[in-house]
Amino acid sequence: ETGVTQSPTHLIKTRGQQVTLRCSSQSGHNTVSWYQQALGQGPQFIFQYYREEENGRGNFPPRFSGLQFPNYSSELNVNALELDDSALYLCASSSGQDNEQFFGPGTRLTVL
Amino acid sequence: AQSVTQLGSHVSVSEGALVLLRCNYSSSVPPYLFWYVQYPNQGLQLLLKYTSAATLVKGINGFEAEFKKSETSFHLTKPSAHLSDAAEYFCAVRGDTSGTYKYIFGTGTRLKVLA
Numbered sequence: 001e002t003g004v005t006q007s008p009t010h011l012i013k014t015r016g017q018q019v020t021l022r023c024s025s026q027s028g029h030n031t032v033s034w035y036q037q038a039l040g041q042g043p044q045f046i047f048q049y050y051r052e053e054e055n056g057r058g059n060f061p062p063r064f065s066g067l068q069f070p071n072y073s074s075e076l077n078v079n080a081l082e083l084d085d086s087a088l089y090l091c092a093s094s095s096g097q098d099n100e101q102f103f104g105p106g107t108r109l110t111v112l
Numbered sequence: 113a114q115s116v117t118q119l120g121s122h123v124s125v126s127e128g129a130l131v132l133l134r135c136n137y138s139s140s141v142p143p144y145l146f147w148y149v150q151y152p153n154q155g156l157q158l159l160l161k162y163t164s165a166a167t168l169v170k171g172i173n174g175f176e177a178e179f180k181k182s183e184t185s186f187h188l189t190k191p192s193a194h195l196s197d198a199a200e201y202f203c204a205v206r207g208d209t210s211g212t213y214k215y216i217f218g219t220g221t222r223l224k225v226l227a
Binding site: 033040041057101103105108 | 148154155156161214216217219
């Protein structure tokens, strides 16, 4: 059974650019959640997708957006990047909205 | 609303000594609680979880945690620290906001193991 995978592993962007991060959920999982972990902090919930619909959002501005595809993989898009967006972005999948979440290895984003 | 508080951002122990990492939770409903470990430049690895079954939960790598409702605590322990235990540890509670189940993490405790 393949676990949660994320791509890319690392990337560097400059302020004002846009970025797309990708997540492949674990087999059989229909729910994907995204978290942002700034340096020295715990992960913070960005939003969740369930069966291709956004199912809840944390305290993040609209320039953070996402998609979930029919195969339940997901993308996180961030527009107009700011320096404070530099963080580890974690994706987690689950087999239902209230089931245990399994985390991927993360994508480290650096904004210069 | 649910939340967790981790007491002590840094903890140092000697190799072979007891490890105790503290976590207190706040929840208006029976909580689901988790401990994760994060090694440098890596993602989160689940150590153990409490989902309202046994109050003493055993996890991987010799770690365990005890759920104490009266103290609203879920402290993580390991009888004998190993050098490889040096990492960041996060306590988390599952939060429910209008049907969205999300994990709410503490700020983390960095464990240092001294040889």
